[in-house]
Amino acid sequence: MTKNIIRLLILILLLILPQTYGYGKDEAPVKVKLVVQIVVDQLRADQIDKYSANLSEEGFNYLKKNGRYFGNTKISYARSATGPGHASIATGSVPAYHGIVNNDWYDRISKKKVYCAEYGGVISPLNLIGSTLSDEIYISQAGNAKIFGVSQKDRGAVFLAGHFGKAFWMDDDSIKFITSAYYYDKAPDFLNKFNDEIKFDNFSGYSWKPLYDPEKYVNYADKRQTEKFGLARFEKQSEPSAILNSPLGDSLTFELAKFIIMENRLGKGGHTDYISISFSSTDKIGHYFGNSSIEFEDQIYRLDKLIAGLIDFLDKYAGMNNVLITLTADHGAKDSFVPSNGNKNSTPERRRSGNLKSLCNDYVKDKLNVDFDAVEEIIMPNIYLNEDAIKNNGLKVEDVEILLKEYLRNKNGIYDVYTSSEIERNNLLLNMISSRVINSYCHKRSGNLYIVFEPEIPGGGNFYNRSEHGTPWNYDISIPLFFCGPGIVSGGYDGEVYIEDIAVTLANYLGLKLPSAASGKVIKFAR
Ligand SMILES: [Zn+2]
Incomplete structure (x- = not known):
């Protein structure tokens, strides 16, 4: 009797399991005509919920109702910035492997600051280590797939477009979309056509009017927001690119994406x-208005x-039965008006690193009785030591790292400091934080010390009304994630998944081999 019950239970389990866990490696991959990968620059998962009462049924809610929503998606590395975020989404990996440790880092050999999306003076993905999902789509179809990436920011476009795609981004001065010599000898005709059709001159007097009456806004009731409709501040800005601290950039990015799809007949071949479409306006507006x-x-x-x-x-x-849409964000953000616990007067400010550099150098000179500068460069949160000078003075790099670590971690506002040794x-x-720092560490590009400030410590100045990001704390590493496409059963999932799982899951869904440096896992969704 018991045996029969066990047999019956096993049979039931066998019947249920494949449905519960969806498809695995053995199941046939899904053939879609077009993969549309949307990234929102700066969007915390809970911000979709905060404003849900006023959201339409056709936007985020469409993806929620028709797709799979992962509301507990996290970034698993410390530097929650645009470059690392887009690179991680593109490669299914973390900075330790794909090498995009920050938007900027210091190159010890050339002794120069490096911008993540620039190589040899040309905007390109060449700093990226390993292939991207888009590369694998291209490779698997013997070069016949069409791959594009668009964004207002170059770093929002180039990593996702990978090594074989074509990327376009906005030139902030002319407010026109451009590309680089990495992709084309000269701008393609369709790009010129788009730039000609959009009357950029019309935007000089661009005025941003709110969509609704003031009372409809959740933030209208925010007691801390003394400047209701700070649009007056927006309109007073003098530099031409200031109009990009508005939704305009997203509207133009959206128009270009549609134009590229139609002109290049994506999905029709x-x-x-x-x-990929990376929308940058949320980040710009978050930074500017909070x-x-x-x-x-x-x-x-x-x-x-x-x-x-x-x-x-x-x-x-x-x-829509031929299209896979996925949407996520490159990072979250700190809430505006949330002050830090630290004493503001004695907190070293994150982005004003000049002062910190001289403080560190003076400290080493004093403690070790030497007269050279031990700190060569600071690109927050990385401190790069002058290793040659340290060794030439008969000192060990590791000892100087530890000396500075102890000095810095005792400062008000600094949570901890991690050394490369x-x-x-x-x-x-x-622990939770050190493991994220390790995932951000790539020895050729990381500093000797990585500073983690306490939560909510502001960047340059005391801009408590603004949004900032870049830390390993929960507000910065929480992002939304949607998959919506054929075979994907709708529903929400509260379990923790990670930014590096996105490309791995998509590769599995499409039946591709993994991007070469991918470290994520397949997110199982029932279908
Ligand atoms: Zn930002």
Whole structure:
């Protein structure tokens, strides 16, 4: 009797399991005509919920109702910035492997600052170590797939477009979309056509009016927001590119994405094509107005409408049963108006690193009785030591690292400091923060010391009203994640998944081999 019950239970389990866990390696990959990878620059997962009452049914809510939503998606490395975020989404990996440790880092050999999306003076993905999902889409179809990436920011476009795609971004001065010599000898005709059709001159007097009456905004009731509709501040800005601290950049990015899809007939050539669309306006508005502002909220509603417009366009163009849409963010952000616990007067400011450099150099000189500068460069949160000078003075790099670590970690506002020697010798207490620092560590590009400030410590100045990001704390590493496409059963999942799982899951879904430096895992979704 018991045996029969066990047999019955096993049979039931066998019947249930494949449905519960969805497809695995053995199941046939899904053939879609077009992969549309949307990234929102600066969007914390809970911000979609905060404004849900005013969201349409056709934007975020469409993806939620028709796709799979992972509301507990996290960044697993410390430096939550745009370059590392887009590179991690693109490669299914973390900075330790893909090498994009920050938006900028210091190159010890050339003794120069390096910008993540620039190589040899040309904007390109060449600093990226390993292949991207888009590369694998291209490779698997013997070069027949069409791959594109668009964004207002170059670093929002180039990593996702990979090594074989074509990337376009906005030139902040002319407010026109451009590309680089890495992709084309000269700008392609369709780009010129787009730039000609959009009347950029019209934007000189661009005025951003809120979509709704003031009372409709959640943030209208925010008591801390003394400057209701800071749009007056927006309109007073003098430099031409200031209009990009508005939803305008997203609108233009959206128009270019649609234009590229139509002009290049993406998804119509019998292959699986790919386009990434990274929307930068939320980040720019968050930094400028803060995420408790009506401007930020208005931007979320406009973004929702753009997503709705994109879905409507794709449905008419190719049919949603032929399109895979995925949406995530490159990082979250600190809430505006949340002050730090640290004493503001004695807190070293994150982005004003000049003062910190001389403080560190003076400290080493005093403690070790030497007269050279031990700190060569600081690009927050990385401190690069002058290793040659340290060795030439008969000192050990590791000893100077530890000396500075002890000095800095006792400063008000600094949570802890991690040294490259500790990481390389596996000599760190592993916890939530140190494991994220390790995932951010790539020896050729990381500093000798990595500073982690306490939560909510502001960057340059005391801009408590603004949004900032870049830390390993929860507000910065929480991002939304949606997958919506054929075979993906709708529903939400509360379990923790990670930014590096996105490309791995997509590769599995499409039946591709993994991007070469991928470290994520397949997120199982029932289908
Ligand atoms: Zn930002």
